[in-house]
Amino acid sequence: MKTKRKVWTIAIAAALATSGAIASAQENEPIKFGLCFDLSKSYTFISPQVAQAAQDLAMYTNENGGIEGHPVEIIVRDHGNEPQRGVECYEQLKREGVFIYNFLSTPVTNAALPRAMKDGNILMQSFVGRGDAVDGEVFGWVFPVGPTYWQQAANDVAFIKGQMGGDLSDAKIGFIYLDYPFGQEPIEILKTLAEKEGFQLELYPVPLPGSDQSGAWSKIRRDKPDYVISWLLAGGHVVASKEMRRNGFPIDRYLSVNWMNEVDINNIGAEEAKGVLRGTNVAGGQDVPIVKTMLDTYYANGKGSGPESLVRDVYYNLGLAVYTTGFEAARLAIQENGWPLTPESMKSGYEAIENFDANGLMAPVTVTPQDHGGGGKTRIEQWDGANWVPLTDWSADYIDVVWEVIKESSAKFTVE
């Protein structure tokens, strides 16, 4: 009798212990962020920096109590910029319990988007993929927090307007771009603005990969535009700087899309690049508090997630910006709807982000159920030979014009 009772007690105790263990295991279940990146083909100029930033940020968060007590896990996989492998990565991570994805590649994001929309999983797609995805009413599960290329182009025009004394009626603005969807995207908005503001718009297409620009720049020499807005990538800027020198176009009238980093400046030559302009939504450099923290806590002790050289790159800051926003969304989600975190609560967490700038790391974003882009604020910075100096404050202009284009485009997405 006694032994029987003992056995029972032990059994019950064991059962209780296991259920307790299960509960605490669930409690300690990490928040998983899936990073299916192109680490071996076309996007290698940015993916390693962003992945490293995400890993550093997760390490820092976990060492400081996690997100509302829950640890973060960063899962990095390579998809080699192949849509097929991106889908495979999505499906595989989905089964490992990931519901927050980032693909950091336009073709792969496009291929995964219908699945994420159908399954109701969070798709972080800052800076890549279709721009009209900021329309939260159509793309409920997609969060492209940051400026669309349309908004960036509109902000660039607003900056030029400010520089030219608030009147663009006599101005001539050139637009040099890579002749494929990435570069062609802003054309529509620039045409609309040209009509509205009365400036003359000149288009200068450049064939991929942007290493032959001589034709475009000799045309620019003849046209003499007041400013040239540039939608080129990486090496394209270096070629452009050579052509500017050859054709006598002042480099301080060259306004680049946000894709221009320290590597490009080094390739142009720090002195030679003096005066070049860049539109951005992320503060560059290492004076930003969070970047400083990472350098002091980890890299000073050789404990960072990768080489320190990658930290001294604006795309590292960009990665931090994308993932601080993601972590903030998770924090708000758990705070509001409790644990466990679900795609639905993550979505409402994102949509509750208000005036968040990650302590001076980026333009303040306010995500709403209608606007998943967070407002699209950018600023114009100028390279002074050693640092990027901001010329304007964070702002977004021509919002109504941009949203007209967004709405028109997103309306075409839905099919039965």
Place this chain on the structure above:
Amino acid sequence: MFYRLSGVYHSSLISDSRMFKVPADRNLAVFLLLIGLAAPFILPSLYLNSYILPWLIWTAAALGLNLVTGWAGQLHLGYAAVMAVGAYSAIHAVRLGVPWEIALIIGGLAASVIGSLFAFAALRVKGLYLALTTLAMQFVMDWVLTHSPTISGGSHASLQAPTLALLGQQITSDAGYYYVALGWCVLVTIFMLNLKRTGLGRALVAVREKDFAAAILGVNSFYYKILAFAASSFIAGVSGALLVATFYFLAAPEQFSVNVSIQVLAMVIVGGLGSIIGSYFGVALILLVPGLVNGLVVTASEELGMQVNVETLAHIPNAVYGALIVIILMIEPLGLGKLYGNIRDYLMTWPFDQLRK
């Protein structure tokens, strides 16, 4: 032992030109087909929808390229462009209200027309010159897609495909998509198996070996080259449309870019020119091995607790995969299909041939 030949006699031309001359081959094919039909019930959905399904569709596409390159001997570097023509015309047709069944055929026919247009160039030029002509076709198509928003679907160049529906049935489940892909792949395979034993197939081979020698024998190489291009383009068009309808769900120009063309050609070459089973193996190697090796390397590094940089981790699978292709082509230059054939031929008489030695 496995491929028993005893009791197999061919006493007439008809029996000699059977699809499967050895019963074991037929039994194996039937067995594989049964496994294929049962796959949704055996395999986890991950394998079904992200490995097997694209494998089947790409195999159908690779068989189409094998028809023009392996059988008719015309090097084709713009195959993905032909697939794009099929995909875009089918999707636009469906978006305009045409039912999917007809839209797929429209896609195939549109691809056929555009593909044959380039076949006219094939009549004037051969070998590397033809390769360049077809490559030009690829670039023309890329340019058209990136410069005509009406075709590519707006300034983002991504065109959403409506839900696939066949025979009045909406298809939305993994198993449904899989069966559509399987059906198409089996259809193309049967066509190719039959091609081997018809006059058309022999005429194509004659054209491949020496087109003016074929002309002397009375084979109109002009006609057969166009026929090969048209048939292969039709297969490409339908495969492209199905790829979007069952796998990507939206069409974007990058899905049919020049590197995809080269990939399909690689599938055919690694698999074996003119080999049907080889196409299956070749697609598996080119399409699936990078992802699988990637998974293996990641797991291995996690198991061993190695702190490997994410970038290094991404490049190891590429190196392994590249080495694999080189090794396979060094062991058997005629491809994986021939490798399989060697094993099969060895087993034909094994173990009884050992007795004689």
